[in-house]
Amino acid sequence: MKLEIIGTNSAFAKDGPTTSLMVWDNDGKGILLDCGYPIFQYLGKLGYLDKIKAVLLSHTHQDHCGSAVTLAEYAFQVLGRPLMIGGVKWDKLLKLCDGDDYPEKVRLTDGSFIVESWEVPHAKGMECRALLVNDKVLFSGDTAVSLLNTPQAEKARIIIHGAHLKGTPNLVAVSKLGDAPAEIRTKTWLIHYLPANYEQMAAAAQKYGLAGVVRPGMVFDDL
Numbered sequence: 001m002k003l004e005i006i007g008t009n010s011a012f013a014k015d016g017p018t019t020s021l022m023v024w025d026n027d028g029k030g031i032l033l034d035c036g037y038p039i040f041q042y043l044g045k046l047g048y049l050d051k052i053k054a055v056l057l058s059h060t061h062q063d064h065c066g067s068a069v070t071l072a073e074y075a076f077q078v079l080g081r082p083l084m085i086g087g088v089k090w091d092k093l094l095k096l097c098d099g100d101d102y103p104e105k106v107r108l109t110d111g112s113f114i115v116e117s118w119e120v121p122h123a124k125g126m127e128c129r130a131l132l133v134n135d136k137v138l139f140s141g142d143t144a145v146s147l148l149n150t151p152q153a154e155k156a157r158i159i160i161h162g163a164h165l166k167g168t169p170n171l172v173a174v175s176k177l178g179d180a181p182a183e184i185r186t187k188t189w190l191i192h193y194l195p196a197n198y199e200q201m202a203a204a205a206q207k208y209g210l211a212g213v214v215r216p217g218m219v220f221d222d223l
């Protein structure tokens with residue numbers, strides 16, 4: 001299993017891919033965690049559109065889910081198969097997904113991935129979930145609190161955590177991640193930022209003892 005960073009942008013970036021990860025199985029196919037509005041085209045350029053087994057969404061802000069309908073339509077109309085979309089409740093908008101309720105754990109029918117999800121605070125009135133893939137990759141789409149003090153963070157081999165330089169009511173400040181034990185912080189990478197803020201994010205990651213800041217195209221092997 002390996003992790004590839006497809007995009008890292010937060011909302012309102014004028015160019016580049018929004019926060020999105022691909023977790024690859026050993027068979028050359030994978031699951032996509034979040035897929036904001038430009039991600040369909042990036043996946044097309046990368047040649048990944050027919051390699052997605054399922055899409056898991058952390059929440060329904062457009063910078064995290066804006067390509068989901070197009071991906072499902074593409075799978076159904078071009079590839080001739082339905083695409084499973086899980087994570088948050090999506091069934092009212094999209095009829096192509098696999099079932100209409102999403103349990104705490106989503107299992108792919110071929111047994112390749114088990115994704116645990118649980119609710120985290122983010123925007124008022126919006127369901128938002130953290131995702132843990134095969135007990136190895138912990139991904140926070142957006143969250144107002146640190147997830148580094150959870151049992152899932154302890155289990156994970158790598159943590160991809162959204163955070164804000166200063167913090168907002170909806171997004172946890174990078175400094176809060178600094179409260180976690182060193183063994184958790186050193187496997188934690190920041191995501192979800194404006195490209196112009198990369199250097200500041202990298203400096204903050206270093207200040208608080210985190211592993212770093214991910215960029216599009218980064219790959220983490222042998223998870």
Ligand SMILES: [Zn+2]
Binds near residue numbers: 123
């Ligand atoms: Zn959000």
